[in-house]
Amino acid sequence: MHFGHHRSAALSAAVVLASAMGITLGASGAGAQELTGTLKKIKETGEITIGYRDASVPFSYLDGDQKPVGYAFEICKKIAEAVKTNLKLTKLEVKLNPVTSATRIPLIANGTVDLECGSTTNNVDRQKQVAFTNTHFLTATRYVAKKSAKLDTIEDLKGKTVVSTSGTTNIRQINEANTARGLGLTILPAKDHAEAFLMVETGRAAAFVMDDVLLASLAASSKEPGAYAISSEALSKPEPYGIMLRKDDAPFKAVVDEATAKLYKSPEGKALYETWFTKPIPPRGINLSLPMSDPMKKAFESPSDSADPAAY
Amino acid sequence: MFTDFDFGVVLSSLPYLFGTGMVFTLTLTALAASGGIILGTIIAMMRLSGITALALPAKIYVNFMRSLPLVLVIFWFYFLVPYIGQWMTGASRPISVGAFTSALVTFTLFEAAFFSEIMRAGIQAIPKGQTAAAQAIGLTYGQTMRTVILPQAFRNMLPLLLTQTIVLFQDTSLVYVISLTDFLGAASKVAQRDGRLVEMYLFAAAVYLVICITASTLVRRLQRRVAIIR
Amino acid sequence: MNYNWNWRIFFEPSPEGTGTYADMLLSGLSWTIATALCSWIIAFSLGSLIGVLRTLPSRGAQRVGTTYVELFRNIPLLVQMFLWFYVVPEILPGSWGTWLKQLPNSSFYTAVLCLGFFTASRVAEQVRTGIETLPRGQRMAGTALGLTTWQTYRYVLLPNAYRVILPPLTSEFLNNLKNTSVALTIGLLELTARARSMQEFSSQVFESFTAATVIYLGISLIVVTVSSKLETRIAVPGSR
Numbered sequence: 001m002h003f004g005h006h007r008s009a010a011l012s013a014a015v016v017l018a019s020a021m022g023i024t025l026g027a028s029g030a031g032a033q034e035l036t037g038t039l040k041k042i043k044e045t046g047e048i049t050i051g052y053r054d055a056s057v058p059f060s061y062l063d064g065d066q067k068p069v070g071y072a073f074e075i076c077k078k079i080a081e082a083v084k085t086n087l088k089l090t091k092l093e094v095k096l097n098p099v100t101s102a103t104r105i106p107l108i109a110n111g112t113v114d115l116e117c118g119s120t121t122n123n124v125d126r127q128k129q130v131a132f133t134n135t136h137f138l139t140a141t142r143y144v145a146k147k148s149a150k151l152d153t154i155e156d157l158k159g160k161t162v163v164s165t166s167g168t169t170n171i172r173q174i175n176e177a178n179t180a181r182g183l184g185l186t187i188l189p190a191k192d193h194a195e196a197f198l199m200v201e202t203g204r205a206a207a208f209v210m211d212d213v214l215l216a217s218l219a220a221s222s223k224e225p226g227a228y229a230i231s232s233e234a235l236s237k238p239e240p241y242g243i244m245l246r247k248d249d250a251p252f253k254a255v256v257d258e259a260t261a262k263l264y265k266s267p268e269g270k271a272l273y274e275t276w277f278t279k280p281i282p283p284r285g286i287n288l289s290l291p292m293s294d295p296m297k298k299a300f301e302s303p304s305d306s307a308d309p310a311a312y
Numbered sequence: 313m314f315t316d317f318d319f320g321v322v323l324s325s326l327p328y329l330f331g332t333g334m335v336f337t338l339t340l341t342a343l344a345a346s347g348g349i350i351l352g353t354i355i356a357m358m359r360l361s362g363i364t365a366l367a368l369p370a371k372i373y374v375n376f377m378r379s380l381p382l383v384l385v386i387f388w389f390y391f392l393v394p395y396i397g398q399w400m401t402g403a404s405r406p407i408s409v410g411a412f413t414s415a416l417v418t419f420t421l422f423e424a425a426f427f428s429e430i431m432r433a434g435i436q437a438i439p440k441g442q443t444a445a446a447q448a449i450g451l452t453y454g455q456t457m458r459t460v461i462l463p464q465a466f467r468n469m470l471p472l473l474l475t476q477t478i479v480l481f482q483d484t485s486l487v488y489v490i491s492l493t494d495f496l497g498a499a500s501k502v503a504q505r506d507g508r509l510v511e512m513y514l515f516a517a518a519v520y521l522v523i524c525i526t527a528s529t530l531v532r533r534l535q536r537r538v539a540i541i542r
Numbered sequence: 543m544n545y546n547w548n549w550r551i552f553f554e555p556s557p558e559g560t561g562t563y564a565d566m567l568l569s570g571l572s573w574t575i576a577t578a579l580c581s582w583i584i585a586f587s588l589g590s591l592i593g594v595l596r597t598l599p600s601r602g603a604q605r606v607g608t609t610y611v612e613l614f615r616n617i618p619l620l621v622q623m624f625l626w627f628y629v630v631p632e633i634l635p636g637s638w639g640t641w642l643k644q645l646p647n648s649s650f651y652t653a654v655l656c657l658g659f660f661t662a663s664r665v666a667e668q669v670r671t672g673i674e675t676l677p678r679g680q681r682m683a684g685t686a687l688g689l690t691t692w693q694t695y696r697y698v699l700l701p702n703a704y705r706v707i708l709p710p711l712t713s714e715f716l717n718n719l720k721n722t723s724v725a726l727t728i729g730l731l732e733l734t735a736r737a738r739s740m741q742e743f744s745s746q747v748f749e750s751f752t753a754a755t756v757i758y759l760g761i762s763l764i765v766v767t768v769s770s771k772l773e774t775r776i777a778v779p780g781s782r
Contacts, residue, residue, distance in 0.1 A: 041405065049408055054491060054501065066328060066493070066501065097411055100491045102738060103390065106747050109545075110394040111406035112414075129745045161646070163729075167742040172557045179559030186646065188729040189739060192491065194504040199729075201507065202628065203643045223507045283505075379716070379762035381723035384734045384754055391747050395545075482618035489727060496621060509628045517617045517625055524616035 035087075038114055038245070038252040043087050050076045051099035051113035051244075055194035057217035058276040059137070059241070060118040064283035068096060071276035075136055075260065076117035076243060082259030100192055102167035105129050108244050115245055115256070119214060121169045122242035122307045131253055132242030134260040134303035138295050138312055139211040141170045141235040144197075144219055144228050149206055153233040154181065161186040163196045163205035173235045174209040193218060200228075209235070213290065220286045237309040238295060261303040269300060321508045322515045325498075333498030334519075340412070340484050340494065344419035345477045351420060352427025353466075357457065359432055370428070377425035382486055389418040390490050415487050423480050430472045434465035471535040478527050482520065495519070551746045552753065563740050567753055570736025575761075577653050577732060578719040584658025585718060589665025594695060596670045607666065614663035619656075619724050626656040627728040653725035661718045668710050672703030705776060712769035716762055733757060 035043055042048050052068035053060040059072040077094070084092040097113050104120060107113045108130050119139075122132040143162065145151040151160075154177060164171035166189035178185045188205055190196035197218045199205040208215065212230060219228040245256055263269045270292075275281075277290040292300070295312040304311060322329075358370035377385070393414045397407030409417075438461050446456040466473075485496040493501065496516055503512035552564040560566075595607035614622070627649070631639035642648060676699060684694030704711070726735035737754035741747045 037405075041408075045408075047408075055504070062501065062505075066332065066498075095410070098491050098493075102742050103490060105745060106391045106741075110391060111398075111408045112394055112410075114408075126745075161644075166739060172743065175558045188649070189731075189735070190729070191489070191727065194501075198504055198507075198509070198628075202509070202631070203640060204648070204729075376759070379720075379759050380755060381720035381734060381758065383723040383726065384737070384751065384758065387734070387738060387741075388751050388755075391751075482616075485618040485620045486724070488620060496618070500624070509624075510632050513621065513624045513629050517621050520618055520621060521613070521616045525612060528616070 036251060037249040039083070039087065039255065041111075042083060042092070042114070043089070046089060046091060047093045047095050048080050048083060049095040049097050049112065049114045050080065051097050051104060051107060051116040051118070053100070053118040053192075054098060055192050055218075056119040056214060057221060058281050058288060059214075068098075069282060070117070071272065072117040072119065072136060072241075072243065074272055074276075075263065076115050078263050079115060079133075079243070079256050079259045082262075083255055086255050100167065101165045102191070104167070104244065108246055111246075114252075115243055117243055119211060119241050120244050121211070122240045122305065123169060124307050126244075127247075127307060129247065130244045131247045131249070132240075132244055132305050132307070133253065133256045134264060134305050135240035135242050135299045135312070136260070136264070137213065137241040138238040138293070138299060138309075139213040139241065140238045141173050141209065142212040142215060142231045142233070143207040143209045143235075144200060144215040144230050145207040146200065147227055147229045151207060152229070152231055154183070154231070154235065156231075157183055157185060157207055159184045160206040161188065161204070162207045162209055163188040163190050163199040164209040165190050165193055165196050168210070169239070170210050170235075177235055197222070207231075211239075211241075213288075216290070217286075217288055220288060221284060225286075238312065239309050240299070240304075240307065240312060242305060257303075257305065264300040264303045273300075317511060318508060319511055319515075321502070321506050322511055325502045325512075328502065329495065329498050332493055333495035336412070336493060336497075337481070337484050337495040340415060340419065340487075341477065341481045343416055344423055344484075345480055347416070347420035348423035348427045348480070349431075349473060351424035352429075353431045353462065355424060355428035356431035356435060359428070360435055374425045374428055377422055382422060382483055383489055385422050386415070386418050386486060386489060389421070390414050393417050411490065411492050415484075415490070415492060419480065419484065423476070423483075426476055426479075427473065430469050430476060431465060434469035434472075435461055437468060438464055467538060470538060471531050474531045474534070475528065478524055478531070481527075482524065485520075545748065547749070548746055549749060551740075551744050551749055554744070556740070557743050563744060563750075566740055567733065567736050567750075567757070570731060570733040570754075571757055573650070573730060574719065574722050574732040577650060577657065577722040577725065577730065578715075580654045581657035581661060581722070582715060582718055584654065585661035585665050585714075588658065589662035590669050590700070592662060592666035593669025593673065594700075596666065597673045598691070607670075611663045611666050614660055615667075619660055619721055620727060622660055623653070623656050623724055623728055626652045649725065649729040652728055653722065653730050657718055657721055657725070660721070661714060664714050664717070665711065668707045668714060669700075669703060671710075672707035673699050675706060676702050702778075705778065708769065708773050708776075712765065715769075716765055719761065719765070720758070 050073070052073055054062050056070070056072075058070050060068060060070040063069045080092060080094050097107070099107055099113060099116060099118070104113070104116050104118065105126065108116055119137070120132075122135065143151075143157070151157060162174065162185050164174055164187065171187065171189060174185070174187060177183065178187065188199065190199060193210065193214055196208045196210070200208045201222065212234070215230050219225055219230070222228065243256070243260070245253060263272070273292060277288050280287045299312055355370045355374065358366040359374070361367055393409045394406035397403070397409055398405060401407060442460055443456060446460045451459070484494055487494050488497050488500065491497070499512045499516040503509045553562050555561065556563045556566045558566065592607045592610050595603045596611070598604065631642045634642065645651060680698055680702065681694060684698045689697065722730070722732050723734040725732060726738070733754055737750045741750040744750065
């Protein structure tokens with residue numbers, strides 16, 4: 001299934017599918033149909049594998065006990081429950097597998113992971129490899145630097161060493177900006193967000209280019225939250241985050257889309273958002289204080305899996 | 313920023329470092345070493361079989377593995393193992409393989425190339441007369457290998473096999489690149505979380521140093537005993 | 543899931559805007575070679591020195607050599623990489639540490655130092671073995687001729703020892719070259735790192751890694767060929 005840019009088409013398709021799913025469920029249950037793809041695998045093995053990140057605060061990260069927690073992680077647990085109900089399983093074992101920015105797409109594609117819960121930007125390019133369910137967050141690319149360095153715009157970075165996480169859309173954007181604007185940057189790829197932030201913290205790089213929400217949470221959970229500033233200039237429009245699943249698996253996607261749409265529209269979805277963005281979160285009890293933006297409210301009221309930033 | 317050393321952070325993370333990290337490292341080392349030695353012995357026997365159809369693939373395999381950086385091999389297998397699983401079981405989709413299994417397969421196959429070279433030297437060092445004698449008393453090839461050649465080769469080469477296992481123990485730290493939580497992975501996760509790089513990395517280095525020096529001292533002692541038997 | 547092979551990907555422009563994916567891999571290759579050669583210079587000279595120390599009659603010299611080898615052989619390379627990159631700048635005096643961290647290409651210099659010191663411990667062991675396998679008469683003959691210890695090593699022992707250990711030294715050289723890939727963890731954009739970036743940008747996992755694999759195999763082949771040519775060339779006539 002390929003939704004491309006057309007939001008209305010995507011929406012109506014999703015609505016049709018969701019309602020079709022609802023009817024099917026009401027009438028006969030999914031078990032009556034011939035199962036295929038991921039659903040078949042889950043039914044046969046009694047297992048679903050969730051991929052989590054180790055430092056995508058507050059989406060998917062390790063808490064004080066090194067257990068995965070987070071906003072997207074909770075959404076995936078809800079999806080797993082919906083899958084269990086849909087397949088009428090008495091027991092569904094949720095297996096966890098760590099992924100990084102660089103490994104998440106191949107691991108979804110090669111079957112290691114069924115759902116990737118983190119902070120993965122949904123874009124048209126990635127839809128050639130994987131599928132995304134409804135958007136759970138919107139964020140723009142900016143950079144964080146030490147306040148003392150007094151950096152604020154993209155031009156300010158000229159000639160500096162910057163870091164970004166390998167395998168992200170952000171590293172691609174900064175590379176493109178570097179060429180297009182002749183910034184003369186040295187761009188280091190880091191293995192994960194924690195390592196990238198560390199490069200700024202230890203003075204190895206002047207700035208870390210990433211989704212602003214992640215930068216805010218990394219700075220907030222650092223040792224000296226007051227020492228960092230996020231650039232005012234952004235490298236991109238706010239882009240949608242989605243939970244990843246395998247491509248060309250319409251029945252599984254339909255179940256996941258339905259589960260997420262139901263969750264986002266419910267008060268439970270709103271409460272989930274508030275738990276992770278407006279209240280103290282583990283491990284250190286920091287509060288990100290990021291109430292729902294208007295586009296985000298819209299994305300929850302009418303869930304969409306469109307990759308187009310203009311759709312939100 | 314790091315002027316004040318705080319080894320308290322090491323102390324409080326000890327259960328995680330050893331309970332999760334070191335257990336992973338040791339399990340991976342032990343399983344990969346056992347698998348690697350068995351597979352390595354088979355490869356060594358193929359190379360010494362005198363049958364080109366067996367010897368050539370074995371030789372290519374060993375030289376191939378020894379020419380590649382382990383980091384690249386780890387990436388390869390991390391993405392490839394599910395497809396290999398699919399191919400081997402004839403399943404309709406790639407087999408879901410956990411990160412640990414993937415790492416285990418990688419290290420077993422990679423280290424087998426190195427173990428096989430040790431076993432090959434071990435088998436070749438056994439005097440030809442023994443094979444001849446075994447055949448003269450009517451033992452089959454399998455019996456000769458199992459009861460005469462391999463036990464001696466294995467015993468003679470034990471110190472080298474163990475030394476290679478210590479190298480393997482150090483190499484397992486490279487699973488860091490695929491974000492698995494081995495001992496170093498655990499240490500670096502704590503280091504990054506608490507911003508205590510100096511303490512955590514120095515501590516990790518010290519732990520590896522103590523374990524490896526102790527192990528190689530034991531191997532040297534064993535070597536002396538094996539030498540006497542010979 | 544079916545994998546879409548696309549071998550033409552190498553000729554497509556990379557998102558970095560500086561050329562094609564093939565150019566990206568070649569730039570990685572040049573960093574790999576530069577790192578391998580620079581670190582080998584350190585490894586070879588320091589390793590020879592340490593190896594010689596371990597064969598000197600002086601107890602103190604032996605102890606220094608042994609300590610060095612034990613220290614650098616018993617800590618995983620990756621941990622050493624982190625120590626050089628993250629720990630050393632912090633325990634240096636403040637301004638030095640900052641200077642080191644803000645040096646352009648600091649991960650290259652760090653990798654060269656780290657690999658140089660690491661591989662030196664392995665070269666040292668080879669050099670020691672090489673010297674120890676020479677007949678004792680050679681050292682005695684040197685002394686009898688009135689050569690100083692330095693001269694004995696320079697003109698008698700080392701030239702012979704290097705000939706003996708050329709094959710193992712070749713494999714240490716190759717190990718050192720392969721080990722440069724560990725430096726991707728500290729941000730060195732060498733061949734494996736570039737193959738990985740290519741995999742991330744293009745999503746063509748297998749093409750990227752196949753290309754890197756072929757390049758590494760090619761380098762090994764060249765090094766081994768050159769080394770065996772060298773071996774016949776420098777052999778002492780009549781020695782084997």
